[in-house]
Amino acid sequence: MKTKEQHIQSLIPKKFNKIEIIWMSFLLLIIFAGFLAYVDQLINGLEVTNLNDYSLWGIYISNFVFFVATSFVGSATVAILRLTKNEWRTPLVRIAEIISLAAIAMAGITIVIDLGRPDRMLNTFIYARFQSPITWDVIIIPTYLVVSFLLLYFPLLPDLAIMKKYYEKSSPKLSKWYGKLSLNWTGNEAQKALLQKSVTIVAILILPLGLILQTIDAWLFSTTYRIGWKSTNFGPYFISGAFVAGIGALVVSIYFVRKMKNLEDYITDFHFDKLGKLMALACMIYLYFNVNEYLIPAYASTLNEETHLNTLFTGHYSTIFWFVTIGGLIIPIFLLMFKKGRKPLPMLLIGLLVVVASWWKRYIIVTPTLLHPYLPIQGVPESWREYFPSLHEWLITASNLATALLIFTLLIRYLPVVPIQRTIDEEALLTTDKKIES
């Protein structure tokens, strides 16, 4: 058992060490390269990309869908585990909340990047047409962003007050900032009651919003009359896919945060085991929807469906398709069945596999369909029938991912990744229970 001071000492954010500084420099370098590529795109327009009249949505929209999916971790783990009173969630929720916030912020930015003229983003508000899923997306993303922020911020208040006190002498400036952000938290009963009520509301609110966000994201595709997208299965298919991507990102993040911040006492094998089971469940649900998504069209086998599915099963995109299906779903499910597979290191490897496969999954949802338009135009350039991102697109994509990681790294630098006050309270409760038992 640790004392309150020991907990604070262990969980308080610490300055970057050498490895973290190198990591930050690496991220900044990638972001800078992506920034240069974006400036060039801004000057010369989308012609610097390999987007064309067929592949009008390419890697940028794949990134957008990936970020939206990853942001679901806030709803999937934090809200569900909080509302179902799963106590083991405590050391994991804040990391999930940070991932959720970073991912949804980057999803919004990615959409702006996809526009050749970013100033025209305003038109989506000025000329909003409620029949269009794009308008629904424009509404839901800022809403989810604000709620994700509140989901992170409310439970942080007691910890911010602790940090204000902790840094009072060693760093008064930092202490002042934490003080302002803690909103004069003293922990009195009225504040506790209001905080508890607010956290419950935000946890309830983010759940339907998360489902709506993923569904709207799916409807962006399924409301278009296109092979591979026009599916009533797409809503739950995207939700379950987001569940997988989000938990994958959470597992990878938790492994590294635990290692870098020496949190082995707080994030234990038990947590990885629990997360492993959750991930296995998510993968199984997603696999089920995958079967629905591909088996029925393959069974019906209309000419257009057949052409599209052949591209995925045996054609140009078959390598990626089988990688994301086998590597991203079947192998993880199989490995997570075993207790050894749910240990930290195997979980990291599985998590990485799942995250990489999740990104490529979005790529093969977006691209192959676009290359099979219903109305082939005679005499179109041969280059329109294929799409592979240009160097600009890759640099900007890498930069987007690096920016998300930068936001994550900065937040875990200045915020306690494991809730301090809640950990102390839970341990005090445990001690009281033991005393009562004895």
Next chain:
Amino acid sequence: MSKDQIKLRFIFPALLGVLFFFMGSANLFAQKAKKNKARINVEYVKLMNGKIFFNIKASSRVNKETIALSDIDLTVYNVLDDEDNELGTARTNAKGESSFSLNSINAIKADSTDTYHILVAFAGNDAFKKAKKSIEFKDANIEAKIITKDSVNYVTAVLTDAKTNEPIADQSLKVQVQRLFKPLRIGKEFNSTDEAGAISVAVEEGIPGLDGNLTLEVVLNESDDYGTIKSMVTGNIGVAFVDESTYDQRTMWSPRGKTPYFLLFLTYSGIFVAWGFIVYLFINLFKLSKS
């Protein structure tokens, strides 16, 4: 001799050398560059009771590919007794096409055999050689009518020489119904005019038209002697179709000003509920800071 003078002694010949070197480069001088041959096609078109014009197309074969000659000026002449009378100029568009209209056939003169001679000339430019194309044609008319015999509708047409009013036999006429994208051909593929210069084609029942009106076209297409002549006649012999436009209704495919009410209600309700909670949560933050 000063230092500056010495420098000039070298700099001046050097500059001259550079100048002469580039003068030798053929690429800098368009008049010495190899020019491509220009091709001109001219088609005479007469719409009965309508416009008379020449469809002109300019192209060239460059590197075994046919390219359109856009933005070039072409001069149109009426040739009579070896004399070229300029009618005007026409500029080609991006597809290398141009249309030169006449107010009436009287704007040009025919020779003693009632044949018109038209010459279209291109003066040439830096990239293409000069070119010209001449065509000859006689003026003819098509008179089309819709008649009903034994409850069957027919379109009849007579092709006559405009000067002599004599019927023209053995010419192939097309009969078609005017449609939005492409005309609908009816009758046989070739309807040859008889000795009276006439044809007759039955119009099948059930062809839809606005208020039942059908516009039928009788076309003499690219004839060597008479060019293209088109006559149009409209009659109420089709099936009236009901306009099922939802233009004025509130639908999922209408513009934003005509969004269905249920959708407006659902979306606004969702926004108000979600943002209502968000505002409430921000108020709670404010309360927390004050408690």
